[in-house]
Amino acid sequence: xxxxxxxxxxxxxxxxxxxxxxxxxxxxxxxxxxxxxxxxxxxxxxxxxxxxxxxxxxxxx
Amino acid sequence: xxxxxxxxxxxxxxxxxxxxxxxxxxxxxxxxxxxxxxxxxxxxxxxxxxxxxxxxxxxxxxxxxxxxxxxxxxxxxxxxxxxxxxxxxxxxxxxxxxxxxxxxxxxxxxxxxxxxxxxxxxxxxxxxxxxxxxxxxxxxxxxxxxxxxxxxxxxxxxxxxxxxxxxxxxxxxxxxxxxxxxxxxxxxxxxxxxxxxxxxxxxxxxxxxxxxxxxxxxxxxxxxxxxxxxxxxxxxxxxxxxxxxxxxx
Numbered sequence: 001x002x003x004x005x006x007x008x009x010x011x012x013x014x015x016x017x018x019x020x021x022x023x024x025x026x027x028x029x030x031x032x033x034x035x036x037x038x039x040x041x042x043x044x045x046x047x048x049x050x051x052x053x054x055x056x057x058x059x060x061x
Numbered sequence: 062x063x064x065x066x067x068x069x070x071x072x073x074x075x076x077x078x079x080x081x082x083x084x085x086x087x088x089x090x091x092x093x094x095x096x097x098x099x100x101x102x103x104x105x106x107x108x109x110x111x112x113x114x115x116x117x118x119x120x121x122x123x124x125x126x127x128x129x130x131x132x133x134x135x136x137x138x139x140x141x142x143x144x145x146x147x148x149x150x151x152x153x154x155x156x157x158x159x160x161x162x163x164x165x166x167x168x169x170x171x172x173x174x175x176x177x178x179x180x181x182x183x184x185x186x187x188x189x190x191x192x193x194x195x196x197x198x199x200x201x202x203x204x205x206x207x208x209x210x211x212x213x214x215x216x217x218x219x220x221x222x223x224x225x226x227x228x229x230x231x232x233x234x235x236x237x238x239x240x241x242x243x244x245x246x247x248x249x250x251x252x253x254x255x256x257x258x259x260x261x262x263x264x265x266x267x268x269x270x271x272x273x274x275x276x277x278x279x280x281x282x283x284x285x286x287x288x289x290x291x292x293x294x295x296x297x298x299x300x301x302x303x304x305x306x307x308x309x310x
Contacts, residue, residue: 008166012113012173019109019177022102023184 013042068203072098074195079186086185088142090178093185097192106181114141114174117150121167124157137172140179145171 021035070076077097086093090110094103117125128135138145161167284297 005166009169011116012170015109015113015177016173019106019180022105023180024187051067 013039013046018044063141072195072201074192074199076196077189077192079189082185082189083182086142086182087140087178090142090144090181093182094188097185099188102184106178106184110141110174110178110181111144112171112174113177114144117167117170117172117174119164119167120161120170122161122164123148123152124155124161125164125167125171127152131168134168134172139173140175141171142178145175197255302304 017039018031018035020038021033022031025031025034075098082093082096085096091103091107093153094100095107125131126135126138126145128149135145135149138149
């Protein structure tokens with residue numbers, strides 16, 4: 001995946017984070033807080049998996 | 062004092078059909094939220110579903126929503142409801158004539174838009190459930206208020222009922238028959254008992270005659286006043302036959 005492809009999915013990550021953050025929340029403050037939390041979780045999971053794959057490739061390939 | 066709730070539930074506690082809410086939310090993104098009374102959140106989900114869907118269509122040249130060419134992706138796109146169906150029907154005969162470099166990205170965007178609408182539908186289900194819970198709470202509160210009102214009415218009715226006169230009860234509640242007064246009290250006591258003005262003893266004649274309203278409203282005295290006017294007459298209890306010292310000449 002190139003950097004352009006990675007940047008192309010960033011808006012999708014934002015949309016998913018806001019959608020999940022807004023689900024079950026009523027006030028805009030709660031929605032914003034939950035959306036940021038979800039986005040941070042998404043970045044950590046995707047980044048962690050990508051880093052692990054790169055490390056595995058670097059070690060074993 | 063807490064007032065009894067009305068028969069109509071409050072706006073946030075009105076019931077909504079969950080099946081209809083899910084169907085509306087699936088067919089048109091945001092319509093389910095409008096149905097359950099959350100138009101603002103519906104607009105948010107309209108944007109969260111509609112913008113990625115349109116961007117995906119543009120990126121893929123309106124050729125990414127096709128159940129025959131892309132059956133697996135269409136499963137996710139179908140959660141967008143009517144927009145996906147309309148686009149698939151309108152572009153069912155379109156064939157790609159050139160390679161589109163962002164076609165895969167368009168597929169991803171439109172599919173994620175459909176899955177976001179799935180999140181919106183789950184939120185609608187939660188809102189319907191919250192309304193049902195609020196309705197149940199309002200119903201329980203109304204039944205409790207009605208039971209409390211019935212208990213209060215029963216208590217008020219019981220307190221307003223006349224007590225049963227027994228030997229220990231207050232004497233003024235037991236009216237004495239007028240004919241008892243003439244058994245030993247003489248004509249003066251009888252006249253007082255009947256309320257005849259000017260027919261009693263001199264002491265009775267000297268005393269001012271009470272008006273009927275006052276005689277009815279004020280409880281008569283049961284204990285004879287020494288030397289006082291014997292105006293208690295027929296209203297006295299069992300002692301009505303006993304002549305009082307002031308009543309008899």
